[in-house]
Amino acid sequence: GAGVSQTPSNKVTEKGKYVELRCDPISGHTALYWYRQSLxxxxxFLIYFQGTGAADDSGLPNDRFFAVRPEGSVSTLKIQRTERGDSAVYLCASSLLRSGANVLTFGAGSRLTVL
Amino acid sequence: GQQVMQIPQYQHVQEGEDFTTYCNSSTTLSNIQWYKQRPGGHPVFLIQLVKSGEVKKQKRLTFQFGEAKKNSSLHITATQTTDVGTYFCAGSTQGGSARQLTFGSGTQLTVLP
Structure with a gap:
């Protein structure tokens, strides 16, 4: 697509529930990133994919967070047993990795509110 | 782990005044990028600096990368209301998780007309 698309744009859930956030990167971008932004x-940084595999998941805060990118394009960030502290805007970004360059194009984000 | 700090956190200027934000890394960077986030928006890439001591200009914006590649600055000359937003620096280190960028906490710029 023309840009990075994220759905849903807003998600309100109750503590303890399971949430999935989706990211559709720019066509042809091999690298995909998830970031979390609090007010x-x-x-x-949460996690980075190069193709289908998670090349770096060192930013995931705990084992309640998991992300997949099964076909090397769309990615889903999954949060189990949500807590109020998970409330934030979850940003997805993609990039076309070139030697020495790693410019991120961000999506509009998914705002998660855990009540 | 790598830390990137930005100052000031907030800056209010009168339209036409200059503005500068500073970025400091706890480790030597391979490159540094700058992003702008408008209120309610998402970060948008502005520029990347790679070389020690590099200076780049985009119209009224001047970006510098320190000689030691541990600090950077963004200077805006004669601010306009369209400059309103939060400016983030983001640094990348060599080796290991070289592909992840570490963002600073940003400088929120308000321009008063």
């Missing part, structure tokens, strides 16, 4: 803060 007044910069994006916080």
């Amino acid at each position: 007044g803060q910069g994006p916080e």
